[in-house]
Amino acid sequence: MTRGLTLFNLLTVVVAVVLDQAIKAVVVATMPLHSAIEILPFLALFHARNTGIAFSMFAGLGDVGLSLLAAAVLAVVLFLWWKTPAGRKLTHFGLAIIVGGAIGNLIDRTRLGYVVDYVYFHTPAFDFAVFNLADAFITVGAVIILLDEFVLAGMGRKQAAEKHGD
Known part of the structure; x- marks a missing residue:
């Protein structure tokens, strides 16, 4: 990785962690546990504690096991990030926000024993799990990586093949 790319990636991770932790702190300080603030007919802020990982999976592993x-998982993502060529800037950004989200949730898990969640999408017929900004970073980062790998990089390979007459 180039120095500029490394600095941009580190700044992205720091911004993701700070935003995640700041919003969680505001939720904890201003909303009682299990209280809700309706924002739109399908969206609410809902203060919850997640003792598992995504969608409360593996809650039975306990704090140490989940941490x-x-x-x-964070170590594997960091290894993949390190191995990603510098030219794959979109993938680097996706990995940076995944790492930021993972660190944000890991801070909660080690400090509190659970993760603070607060975003709740719902309709009369459908309830989605309560999640947080760190979860959104992880999900969006994964989508960005998939988009870069399977759509954008594929288009680049196709254009290169056409250019060389393959």
């Missing part, structure tokens, strides 16, 4: 699992 170790999260740290292992």
